[in-house]
Structure formats: C-alpha cells, structure tokens
Amino acid sequence: MSVRVGLLGATGAVGQRFVQLLDDHPTFDIAAVTASPRSAGESYRDAAKWRVDTPIPEDIAEMTVRETDPDALPDDLDLLFSSLPSTVGAEIEPELCRAGYVVSSNSSNERMAEDVPLTIPEVNPDHLALIETQREERGWDGALVKNPNCSTITMTPTLAALDQFGLSRIHVATLQAVSGAGYSGVTSMEIIDNVLPHIGGEEAKMEAESRKLLGDVTDGELSLHDVDVAASCNRVPSLDGHLENVFAELEEDPSAAEVHEALEGLDAADLPSAPEQPIHVFDDPERPQPRLDRMRGKGMQISAGGLRETPDGIQYNCLAHNTIRGAAGASVLNGELLVEAGIV
Numbered sequence: 055m056s057v058r059v060g061l062l063g064a065t066g067a068v069g070q071r072f073v074q075l076l077d078d079h080p081t082f083d084i085a086a087v088t089a090s091p092r093s094a095g096e097s098y099r100d101a102a103k104w105r106v107d108t109p110i111p112e113d114i115a116e117m118t119v120r121e122t123d124p125d126a127l128p129d130d131l132d133l134l135f136s137s138l139p140s141t142v143g144a145e146i147e148p149e150l151c152r153a154g155y156v157v158s159s160n161s162s163n164e165r166m167a168e169d170v171p172l173t174i175p176e177v178n179p180d181h182l183a184l185i186e187t188q189r190e191e192r193g194w195d196g197a198l199v200k201n202p203n204c205s206t207i208t209m210t211p212t213l214a215a216l217d218q219f220g221l222s223r224i225h226v227a228t229l230q231a232v233s234g235a236g237y238s239g240v241t242s243m244e245i246i247d248n249v250l251p252h253i254g255g256e257e258a259k260m261e262a263e264s265r266k267l268l269g270d271v272t273d274g275e276l277s278l279h280d281v282d283v284a285a286s287c288n289r290v291p292s293l294d295g296h297l298e299n300v301f302a303e304l305e306e307d308p309s310a311a312e313v314h315e316a317l318e319g320l321d322a323a324d325l326p327s328a329p330e331q332p333i334h335v336f337d338d339p340e341r342p343q344p345r346l347d348r349m350r351g352k353g354m355q356i357s358a359g360g361l362r363e364t365p366d367g368i369q370y371n372c373l374a375h376n377t378i379r380g381a382a383g384a385s386v387l388n389g390e391l392l393v394e395a396g397i398v
C-alpha cells in the first residue's frame with residue numbers, strides 16, 4: 055500500500071525531520087512539499103538550508119517547492135503533514151480540511167479545540183472518534199488531528215502509565231534543548247554558559263494538553279482528566295532532547311519497583327514508526343541523559359529513571375528527543391494511526 059503525502063512547511067527545522075523520517079517509510083511517499091511564498095518555485099535543495107545529520111534525499115532535493123494553498127496541491131494526496139508556524143497553520147489548515155484533505159499537524163493552533171483529536175497513539179488512540187464530531191460541526195470532508203507540544207509528549211505517556219495508581223497532582227520542571235526554539239530561536243550569546251528560566255506559553259501548554267490527552271471521549275464528547283498539573287519550563291544548552299523532573303502525587307502509594315513495572319508496561323502501538331517498548335526505565339540514577347539516550351528507539355522511545363519514593367509520592371526523570379518523538383515523529387505516528395483507523 056502506498057500513501058501519497060504532502061509536507062506543509064517542509065523547508066523548516068521540523069519539516070526537514072519529516073523528510074528524513076519518511077525517506078525509507080514503508081507506506082508514506084512524499085509527493086509534494088510546500089513552504090512560504092518566498093520559497094515557492096525553487097527546488098527543495100535551494101529552498102531548504104539542510105541541517106539534518108543524514109544526506110538530503112536526492113528525489114526530494116529535486117522537487118519544486120509549492121505554495122501552501124489548496125489550489126497549489128495535487129488532488130491525489132492522501133494525507134498532509136503540517137509543520138507551519140502556528141499563525142499560518144491557524145489560517146491554512148481549516149481551508150485544507152474544508153477542501154477534503156486529512157491533516158496530521160504538529161503546530162500548536164487548535165490543539166485544545168474540543169472537536170480536534172490531540173493524540174499520542176500509545177495514550178489515547180480512541181480520541182480519533184472526535185473526527186466524526188468535527189466533521190459534523192464544521193462540515194468538513196477532510197479532518198484535522200494534532201500531536202502535542204514536545205515537552206507534553208515527553209511526560210504524558212509516563213502519566214498514562216501511572217494513572218492506574220490514581221493521578222492527583224503533578225509538578226514538573228523541564229530542561230529543554232535549544233532545537234525546540236528553532237534554528238534561530240535562541241542565540242549562542244543567550245544560551246552558552248547559561249539557563250533561561252522562561253519559555254513563553256510552554257507551561258500553560260503542558261498543564262492543559264496533558265489533561266486533554268489523559269481525558270475521555272465518550273459519544274463524541276471530550277472530558278478533561280481532573281489531575282492538577284503545574285509546570286516550570288527552562289531552556290538549557292543541550293542541542294536535542296528534553297529532560298524533565300516529575301513529582302507525582304498519587305491516590306495510592308506504590309513502591310518505586312511497582313512504578314518501574316508500570317512505566318515499562320505501557321502498551322506499545324502496533325504502528326510502523328512506534329518503538330517496541332514506549333518507555334524504558336534506567337536503574338542507573340545518572341540516566342537518562344539527553345546526549346546518551348535521546349536516540350533510543352530511533353528517537354521514538356521515551357526514557358525514564360531516577361525513581362524515588364518521597365513522602366508525597368514518586369519522583370522520577372523522563373526524556374525524549376524533542377524534534378523526533380516530540381515533533382515530526384509524533385505526527386508521522388498519528389498519520390500511521392489514521393491509516394490503521396481507515397480515515398486515510
């Protein structure tokens with residue numbers, strides 16, 4: 055089976071990760087690439103300043119970049135992956151869905167909309183049921199599905215695994231890599247020998263998106279999980295890989311060994327890009343570390359470690375590759391879920 059896909063925002067940092075990840079994908083074939091009007095008409099090789107650590111695929115390099123507009127896309131695309139700036143996504147993604155395209159989007163616009171599935175296949179694949187509500191309410195033939203923010207993706211699968219003990223209150227502090235801010239997002243003068251204790255909007259995203267991901271969809275209606283989440287987000291000078299310190303207050307009182315077993319027991323998704331085991335737990339208290347562990351499971355596995363019983367609950371660390379598991383890889387996984395569900 056071949057699924058013809060288009061990449062929106064293909065020349066950007068996340069767009070390039072899509073190109074890299076889809077290069078040898080078993081079913082997805084890149085049939086169109088788009089970017090801003092500045093790049094449209096150029097070859098992908100000229101338009102994209104290639105910064106990924108594998109060679110640019112020759113067939114994609116030769117493609118002509120199109121405008122990001124329904125009229126500029128071929129009609130026979132089965133699926134679109136979007137990594138547009140969120141202001142651009144907010145304008146263009148609904149137009150594309152109205153025109154009949156199914157869009158798996160990484161951009162933050164509409165992540166919290168009640169009729170838009172925000173999914174991680176190992177956590178809440180059933181939320182795809184919201185597509186029916188979305189199509190009824192918006193009159194779309196296409197569909198819009200989102201993946202969460204990269205810091206949220208790193209933590210939420212661990213919370214899904216701990217939900218069996220009753221999640222009551224979560225505190226999390228993040229140490230986020232510079233690639234999360236994009237190539238020109240943080241200057242070297244700002245970040246070398248430094249830590250920035252503020253990432254605009256990130257804390258509110260982690261607090262809200264995690265409750266949606268852990269929530270329920272019944273009869274096409276969404277209800278949020280009632281766990282309290284409080285986040286503090288920090289930029290640190292690692293290149294890729296967000297590390298997070300989680301303090302979980304639970305209704306029950308599991309031992310560290312029980313938590314270890316629960317984390318490693320989170321069910322895998324049976325999808326081509328999914329890791330065989332979603333979460334790996336280290337016994338070594340010095341792991342996970344961004345440089346050593348971000349590429350586990352081809353950048354798609356989440357690592358945890360430092361499990362510790364405290365008077366208030368369990369403390370642990372978790373880590374994921376922010377532009378693979380946290381961005382392009384997350385959208386690809388959602389695309390595979392859409393194929394499995396027969397929506398694509």
Ligand SMILES: NC(=O)C1=CN([C@@H]2O[C@H](COP(=O)(O)OP(=O)(O)OC[C@H]3O[C@@H](n4cnc5c(N)ncnc54)[C@H](OP(=O)(O)O)[C@@H]3O)[C@@H](O)[C@H]2O)C=CC1
Pocket residue numbers: 062063064065066067068069088089090091092093094101122137138139140142160161162201202203204205234235236237376377380381
């Ligand atoms: N899940 C997550 O947590 C993550 C999400 N993201 C999100 O992904 C998106 C992309 O991020 P990133 O790749 O770093 O951004 P970049 O700035 O590197 O790339 C943006 C892309 O969008 C294109 N673009 C810009 N303006 C327009 C326009 N007006 N019309 C059409 N296309 C346009 C650019 O084309 P051109 O080259 O021509 O300028 C480029 O292809 C953002 O929304 C970001 O927030 C990013 C990282 C992680």
Ligand SMILES: N[C@@H](CC(=O)OP(=O)(O)O)C(=O)O
Pocket residue numbers: 160161162202203204205230231233234235253256259376
């Ligand atoms: N804010 C994230 C990256 C990002 O773009 O997030 P979002 O997709 O929620 O805008 C980071 O800095 O690491």
